[in-house]
Amino acid sequence: MHIFFNMLAIVFVIVALITLLSYAIYWYESANLSPELMEQRFAPRRLLLALRLLVGETLLLFVSVLLHPLGWIWPAEKPTVDNSRPPIILLHGLFHNRSCWWWLKRRLKRTGYRTIYSLRLSAWHDVEILTELIAKKVDQLRLQAGVEQVVLIGHSMGGILARNYIQRRGGAARVAHCIQLGAPNGGSKLAPFAVSPLARNLLPGSTFLAELNASKLPADIPLTCIYSRHDNIVIPSSSGRLPGSREVELQGMGHMGLLYHKTAVRAVLDALGDPSA
Incomplete structure (x- = not known):
């Protein structure tokens, strides 16, 4: 069990680093396209938004990574046929x-x-x-x-x-x-x-x-x-x-x-x- 939680922690750290790197590149591109953003980067609302994006995206990507193996083992879907709406x-x-x-x-x-x-x-x-x-x-x-x-x-x-x-x-x-x-x-x-x-x-x-x-x-x-x-x-x-x-x-x-x-x-x-x- 200890090994399992250690593995989860490692995966979470990797996911967090990927998210941080992607948003660093996002900021680099955004600031080059709109230099006026540099003047607002430390505004409280900007910092709060950045934190919310980093935390939210890290958690959602972490959940998606954990669920990923299920996509391999789930049997082929047999969706219910409903003619009232398009598939x-x-x-x-x-x-x-x-x-x-x-x-x-x-x-x-x-x-x-x-x-x-x-x-x-x-x-x-x-x-x-x-x-x-x-x-x-x-x-x-x-x-x-x-x-x-x-x-x-x-x-x-x-x-x-x-x-x-x-x-x-x-x-x-x-x-x-x-x-x-x-x-x-x-x-x-x-x-x-x-x-x-x-x-x-x-x-x-x-x-x-x-x-x-x-x-x-x-x-x-x-x-x-x-x-x-x-x-x-x-x-x-x-x-x-x-x-x-x-x-x-x-x-x-x-x-x-x-x-x-x-x-x-x-x-x-x-x-x-x-x-x-």
């Missing part, structure tokens, strides 16, 4: 798995959504292979539920894969709504730190992102882009924007906070047309 497919981000969706799935089910599937996306596969996996799951759920369209909700890299499917791989007609949470639509300056080859696609100015952003957004389906001004992974935070979509800017939460924070959950439910949150 929802959840697409997680880089280095995460299905376990990161537990809270949002719970809230979606409480508001009446029953057909929810969280897809496994390997960090070591090519972006087009992952997009093909999404296409197959979309068709499978459409057939299973007897509907024409599904809803895609993607966090981080998952949001980019959702765009690739509807913009470049002919999936627009099969999607009723696409919702992004903290997707690096303009890339992220933290991408070089990722060891996965998939992260190369998220470098600002990468060939993949240039081609994706050059393709037109489908005009016949709603696309909601939810991003945080204080995202510590999508750097700069403006890279989370998606011109032409319905943009929802949040603040007071980091990258993982977009999966748990009540304001982010409410934004998802509002986008789906559910006023309750």
Whole structure:
């Protein structure tokens, strides 16, 4: 038991250091883009916000790391078929798995959504292979539920894969709504730190992102882009924007906070047309 708690402490320290480093880079980029921030850096409200972001994001990332093994051992999902609402497919981000969706799935089910599937996306596969996996799951759920369209909700890299499917791989007609949470639509300056080859696609100015952003957004389906001004992974935070979509800017939460924070959950439910949150 003593060894177990020591391991937990080590994991927590590593998570805290990662969060601190990411926010240090966030601050560096923000201050260079807006030098006037230097004059406000020691203001009490600024220090309180910084502390809240660091503590909140550390705790949420720590919980996600602890839950991560469950995403490997959980059996394949068999979602309940409900024809009254379109099926929802959840697409997680880089280095995460299905376990990161537990809270949002719970809230979606409480508001009446029953057909929810969280897809496994390997960090070591090519972006087009992952997009093909999404296409197959979309068709499978459409057939299973007897509907024409599904809803895609993607966090981080998952949001980019959702765009690739509807913009470049002919999936627009099969999607009723696409919702992004903290997707690096303009890339992220933290991408070089990722060891996965998939992260190369998220470098600002990468060939993949240039081609994706050059393709037109489908005009016949709603696309909601939810991003945080204080995202510590999508750097700069403006890279989370998606011109032409319905943009929802949040603040007071980091990258993982977009999966748990009540304001982010409410934004998802509002986008789906559910006023309750």
